[in-house]
Amino acid sequence: MNSPATSTITLDDIDRRILNALQVDATQTNSELAQEVHVSAPTCLRRVKHLTESGVIERQVAIVAPHMVGARLSAIVEITLDVQAFERMEQFEQLVAQEAAVLQCYRVSPGPDFVLIVQVADMPAYHALAHRLFATHANVRNVKAYFSTFRSKFETRIAV
Structure with missing residues (x-):
C-alpha cells in the first residue's frame, strides 16, 4: 500500500507538461512525447527517467474496462x-x-x-x-x- 510521501520535489513547466501528457497516453514513444511537450528527445528521456526514479511516476499501466x-x-x-x-x-x-x-x-x-x-x-x-x-x-x-x-x-x- 502506498503511503503519503514525506517529501515533494519541485516540478517545472516541462515536468508538468510531460506528466500531463503521460497521464493521457503513456504508450507514446519518447520521440512522440518530446514533440508533444516541445522538448528534445534526449531532454524528454532524461526528464521521464528522473520523474520515475524520484517516485513522481509510480508506474505505467493499462486501464482495463x-x-x-x-x-x-x-x-x-x-x-x-x-x-x-x-x-x-x-x-x-x-x-x-x-x-x-x-x-x-x-x-x-x-x-x-x-x-x-x-x-x-x-x-x-x-x-x-x-x-x-x-x-x-x-x-x-x-x-x-x-x-x-x-x-x-x-x-x-x-x-x-
Missing part, C-alpha cells in the same frame, strides 16, 4: 474495526492487500476506519469476498457497502 473482463459489480465498502491500534490497522491493510478484488484501500477519518474500492463479477462474488475478509476477521466490527448502479465519471489523472 471492468465490464469487458467480467468484473461487473463495483462496491465502495466502509470498514470499522473494534480495535484501532496501529498494529491492528496494519494487519487489516495487509489482509486486504492480498485480495485482488480490492482495488484501493484508504485509512479515513472521521467515520469508518477504512474505505475500500472493490470490483467483483457479481453479488455472489462479493458475498464470498465479504466472508473471506470481513466475516471471518475478528477485529471487523462493522461493514457498510455501497453498490454502484452507474459510473458517471472515472478518472486517473491528477492535476499537476
